[in-house]
Amino acid sequence: MTQYFLGIDGGGSNCRARLRDADGRRLGEGMSGSANIRLGLDLIWGHILEATDQAFAQAGLTRDAFAWTLIGLGLAGITTAEDAARTIAAGPRFAFASAGTDAHAAVLGAFSGRDGAILITGTGSAGYAWVKGQGHAVGGWGFEVSDDGSAAVLGREATRVALHAFDGLTPRTPFTDAVMARFGGQPSQVVAWATTARPKDYGTLAPLILSHAQEGDPVAVALVEQAARDLGRYIRRLNELGAAQVCLVGGMAGVLTPWLAPWTRAILATPEQDAIEGALLMAQGAGNGLSPVTHEVVS
Helix, strand or coil: CCCCEEEEECCCCEEEEEEEEECCCEEEEEEEEECCCCHHHHHHHHHHHHHHHHHHHHHHCHHHHHHHHHEEEEEEECCHHHHHHHHHHHCCCEEEEEEEEEEEEEEEECCCCCCCEEEEECCCCCEEEECCCEEEEEECCCCCCCCCCCCCHHHHHHHHHHHHHHHCCCCCHHHHHHHHHHCCCCHHHHHHHHHHCCHHHHHHHHHHHHHHHCCCCHHHHHHHHHHHHHHHHHHHHHHCCCCCCCCEEEECCCHHHHCCCCCHHCEEEEEHHHHHHHHHHCCCCCCCCCCEEEEECCC
């Protein structure tokens, strides 16, 4: 029977799937919505399967092939073995399933399974070092209490400083005015929006922040500089944990890298592969120690 390997990279904004055969040939890919397990397992499995169906369709396969498919799930929001186990249990049956944080998948891809660390900065943020067969998480505890240096936290802070400026607590600038303009200039609309806003909603403000920072607006510059300092603290800690090199990855990596302190250049590295390839290594990792959280044979 033909064996297939499916890698899933699920973050706060989207979920990506990649299907390979036993010889490593890429058979198909797919993309769908958020796969952060904190949003609910029914929701995220809907997105995982939507992306998976796209990949399988490109390969001319149906879900019947799940019985011969080994899946690696690198998902935002997984922080414990219990999280991983219940995530696997909530999904359909595969020949083999391995689940862990999206950061673990990213570091395996970035260093092709070797020791190293990654710092994800996208909608959220998380640091993760893989050293001598042990995973070490730094941050990534959620938008409300962590996720420093991410698009969501930048957006959250942008609304805060804009409201301060509106109230006369701090000076108004073109940037704070632009943020308020997104909400019709009314604090009540900011509050109404924030009542139901999710991290990715806050993250939509990041391009506005960065464009004003590039123009030299002092408030926007201060926000971006703080994000860069936060990322620097994470890079230093990952290095202290034994990772000689750290890859900065995610949607915000490219735009925040120029703001980082010069000392980080000696530590930063370019990823060798993406997080989906790391998830594929997890799918292949039944006996090689690449899946530190859990793996279950469910056929």
